Amino acid sequence: MATDPNPGGLISLLQDIQARYGYLPADQLKAVAQKTGRPLTDVYGVATFYRSFSLKPRGKHLCSVCLGTACHVRGGPIIADEFSRQLDAPAGETTADREFTLETVNCLGACALGPIVVVDGHYFSNVSPVGVKEIVERARAGLDRVEVKTDQRIFPVEVSCARCNHSLMDAEHLVDGHPSIRVTLAFNSVHGHIWLSSLYGSFNVESDHEIPMDTVADFFCPHCHAHLTGSANCPVCETPMVPMIVRGGGIVQICSRRGCRGHILDIGGQVF
Amino acid sequence: MERLNSIEQLRALAARITADRDPQIPVIVISAGTCGQASGANDLIRIAKREILANGLADRIALRVTGCHGFCQAEPSAVIEPDGTFYPKLGIKEMARVVHAVGHGEVAQDLLWRDPGTRRRVQKQSDIPFFRAQTRTILASNQKVDPIRIYTYIENGGYSALAKVLWSGDPSRVVEEVKASGLRGRGGAGFPTGRKWELLANQPNGRPKCLVCNGDEGDPGAYMDRSVLEGNPHSVIEGMLIGAYATGAAEGVVYVRTEYPLAIKHLIIALRQAREIGLLGSGILGTGFHFDIRIVKGAGAFVCGEETALMRSVEGERGEPRPRPPYPVEKGIEGRPTVINNVETWANIPLIVSGGAAAFARTGAPGNTGTKIFSLVGKVKNTGLVEVPMGVTIGEIVNEIGGGPSGRSEIKAVQTGGPSGGCIPASMFDLPIDYESLAAAGSIMGSGGMIVMDQSTCMVDVARYFMNFLKDESCGKCFTCRKGTQRMWEILDDIASGRGEPEQLDLLEELAAVVKDTAMCGLGQTAATPVLSTLRYFREEYRTHIERKYCPATVCRSLFQYRVIAEKCTGCALCVRVCPSGAITGPRKEPHNLDQSKCIKCRACADVCKFDAIAGDAIVAVPSR
Structure with a gap:
């Protein structure tokens, strides 16, 4: 296996395509057949054998209603029907406006909390028929959206350089209405400043140069000019992270890749 | 992360981590597996951090985010160490109060778990009946370990079992130990694990051997493997390392369902950390032992839990089973000798090695x-x-x-x-x-x-549910399984929809026997079990469906209709509020009306009614024969 250039075979190729397009477009399946030298029927065979592959484009929001045994005995099928009624689309289909895809899944493994529904990666537990409408409405508005001003889960932090301990806070330059965190950064041949929101949970940044998405930048302390990139890697994308000392006792590490929200906030001075 | 080049360095690291930790400092442990996160654990983590920082408690309180503690009903929950105080079902406000209480060395009495029987508050986790009656050798570690930090695993004795077998230098003794423990495969079939390993160890040398962790937990309703992979991935990795040392395998595969994103994420991080620190790859702990593990994500097919189908799926193909023999241990993934064990089986291995086979065998x-x-x-x-x-x-x-x-x-x-x-x-x-x-x-x-x-579960519906599942998941290779499950489902659907005939029960049993005897793999051979067992114990319910066209559990929606019992209804309007289709109306304090034409029979009203005023009646009165 270690010598196999494509150890995952057809499945991993198709998983990559689905991750990119959200479904398996016909021309991509043909491309896979050509690339691997396999007949198209084999590729199609694998694509239709497994439940997680879709040959049709899917909606912006994905609603998965669990129909595992525990959810079934707690009324999962009724929840699936109610989603179908609210969205006007049968299970396995996408709404006409391409907003929602409704699917049923065999078991999500959160059986104690059934009936379970997952919408865009957010879990809803003990769903009742009358609660379905609200879930759809919240999904339409965007489940990832947070109100920076009112959300209790978002709170300001003050940070300093992990090398010289000089404060990195910039009271002049506000982001999200709060003093920002100012560091210098470099990517490609660009040097400049970036102001990060000091609200834990907000991912807003401002900078004097546009930073293209997915750029991995080097971060420096504007006071001691030390290279701030640390030794730990981002739990989401494995890019090196930038540690900063949090006032009150802790270390926050943020991913150095533009657009990645990976971060770790450790409380206390624990080294391990 | 420093690389460990010897067993001594591993031991020294464990000692250093332990010495670094002040045992007097209380730890807030937040359960954040999938169940916990689904119930709001991520919010609790945020709030705990906010409160600790805002109140300058960082050097007086430690925080540990772990996988699932097992009491899903009580999620999101937190345990305070070292005294074991348990706080169930916490909200944002309550979490803030818990942090303050811990900071002041107090207990928030009104947030403790309350026994529904005695109505008394119980402080300690270990005193709650749910935990008290268990023997948590595997699950207890979930609470001790932060799955994305290998140091917390090492601090709790992690990888010491691996060190022990490497130190002993005798692979055959490991096999003997696992055999002596009597451990049987936790995936379902119960084959003795030690014997499987022995067969692999005895395979002729020269061909690279392969170990697989079967994390394709496809049984709907079972999620212990998810919990172990999410909460303690290193225990599985250590189990596989020990297995590799014992059998001479050089490569490992963890096959995980794609429906378990958090398990996959934690496993990826755990594998990376194990590799960085020198516990995977070549020259493990400075010895000549080498072994590495990769993850293969399933793509959603129940049959892939069957070992020969799983191997095809690992190879990237359609997961169709094949006849055995040859068994995977002779001819497995890409023809290599392969041993496949379930997640929970692997997680048991470090325990057996650390505590000894005899101690393990004393339990159970x-x-x-x-x-x-x-x-x-x-x-x-x-x-x-x-x-x-x-x-x-x-x-x-x-x-x-x-x-x-x-x-x-x-x-x-x-x-x-x-x-x-x-x-x-x-x-x-x-x-x-x-x-x-x-x-x-x-x-x-x-x-x-x-x-x-x-009583509100219909056994005919349960049988139909499983048969529907199996007919969808049958890979189609064996005719009798493909068609037999389809036909059994049709009959069950007939019965559940009011089209059932008495003769169909015999036909069901006959079909069940044929599918059982003729299918090649476990899926087909056992496909009839749900039908046969419900027929065996609940035949009367089938008869009621067929003869009276009535579903006593009020589940089969063609076989009953809801009615408000006017004498019992107090007009509290609770049902009016939960009815999603607006079928129930009526002024408060007067018996409500239920419009049959609007009713979707979702049972929300019957579930919520405190006076049993919603009845599920037979639709047509059929004289019993």
Whole structure:
């Protein structure tokens, strides 16, 4: 296996395509057949054998209603029907406006909390028929959206350089209405400043140069000019992270890749 | 991360981490597996950090984010170490109060778990009946370990079992130890793990050998493997390392369902950290031993839990089973000798090596040693993952740990073993849970799903549910499985829809026997079990569906209609509020009206009514024959 250039075979190729397009477009399946030298029927065979592959484009929001045994005995099928009624689309289909895809899944493994529904990666537990409408409405508005001003889960932090301990806070330059965190950064041949929101949970940044998405930048302390990139890697994308000392006792590490929200906030001075 | 180049360095690191930790500082442990996160654990983590920082408590309180603690019913929950104070069902405000209480060395009495029977508050986790009656050798570690930090695993004795076998330098002794422990495969079939390893170790040299961790937990209703992979991935990695050392395997595969994103994420991080620190790859702990593990994500096919189908899926192909022999241990992934063990089996290995086979075998019953994790779900008060010694009775699990029925309705049966298992009636709850007893009762151990059913669960519907599942998941290779499951489902659907005939019960049994005898793999061979076991214990319910065209559990929607019992209805309007289709109307304090034409029979009204004023009647009165 270690010598196999494509150890995952057809499945991993198709998983990559689905991750990119959200479904398996016909021309991509043909491309896979050509690339691997396999007949198209084999590729199609694998694509239709497994439940997680879709040959049709899917909606912006994905609603998965669990129909595992525990959810079934707690009324999962009724929840699936109610989603179908609210969205006007049968299970396995996408709404006409391409907003929602409704699917049923065999078991999500959160059986104690059934009936379970997952919408865009957010879990809803003990769903009742009358609660379905609200879930759809919240999904339409965007489940990832947070109100920076009112959300209790978002709170300001003050940070300093992990090398010289000089404060990195910039009271002049506000982001999200709060003093920002100012560091210098470099990517490609660009040097400049970036102001990060000091609200834990907000991912807003401002900078004097546009930073293209997915750029991995080097971060420096504007006071001691030390290279701030640390030794730990981002739990989401494995890019090196930038540690900063949090006032009150802790270390926050943020991913150095533009657009990645990976971060770790450790409380206390624990080294391990 | 510093690389460990010897067993001594591993031991020194463990000692250093322990010395670094002040045991006096209380730790807030937040349970954040999938169940916890689904219930809001991520918000609690945020709030705990906010409060600790804002109040300058960082050097007085430590925080640990872990996988699932098992008491899913109580999520999101937190445990305070070292005293074991347990706080269930915390909200944002309550979490803030917990931080303050811990900071002041106090206990927030009104947030403690309350016993529904005595109505007394219980402070310690270990005093709560749900936890007290368990033997948590595997699950307890979930609480100790932060799955994305390998140091917390090492701090708790992690990888010391690996160090022990490397130190001993005798692979065959490891195989003997696992054999002596009596450990049997936790994936369902119960094959002795040590014997499997011995067969692999004895394969002729020269061909690279392969170890697989089967994390394709497809049985709906079972999720202990997810919990272990999410909460303690290093225990699986260590188990596989020990297995590799014992059998001479050089490469490992963890096959995980794609439906478990958090398990995959934690496993990826754990593998990377193990590799960085020198516990995977070549020259492990400075010895000549080398082994590495990669992850293969499943793509959603139940049959891939079957070992020969799983191997095809690992190779990237359609997951169709093939006949055995040859067994995977002779001819496995890409023709290489392969051993496939389930997640929970692997997680048991470090325990056996650390504590010794004899100690392991003392738990449980002869022939059924050790503990088994069950997912206790459905119509039971305390739902969650429970770990008990093999051989305890079903009743002990359902009534003592589970706390009995969740509602007012009596418990009717327990379904074990997923789609390949059966339903065991409440009258048989003194049955000990071991591989043989369950098989004799017409069910199976399976991977440990335990779904409790009460009077509002229809057994015909349960059989139809599983058959629908199996007909969809049958790979289609064997004709009798493909067509047999389809035909059985059609008959069950007829019965559940009011089209059933008495002769169909015999036909069902005949079909079941044929599918069982002729299918090639486990999926087909056991496909009839749900039908046969419900027919065996609940034939009367089938008859009522067929003869009276009535579903007494009010589940089969063609076979009943709801009615408001005017004499019982107090007009509290609770049902009006939960009805999603607006079928119930009426002014408060007067018996409500139920419009049959609007009713979608979702049962929301019947579930919420406190006066049993919603009745499910037969639609047509059919004279009984």
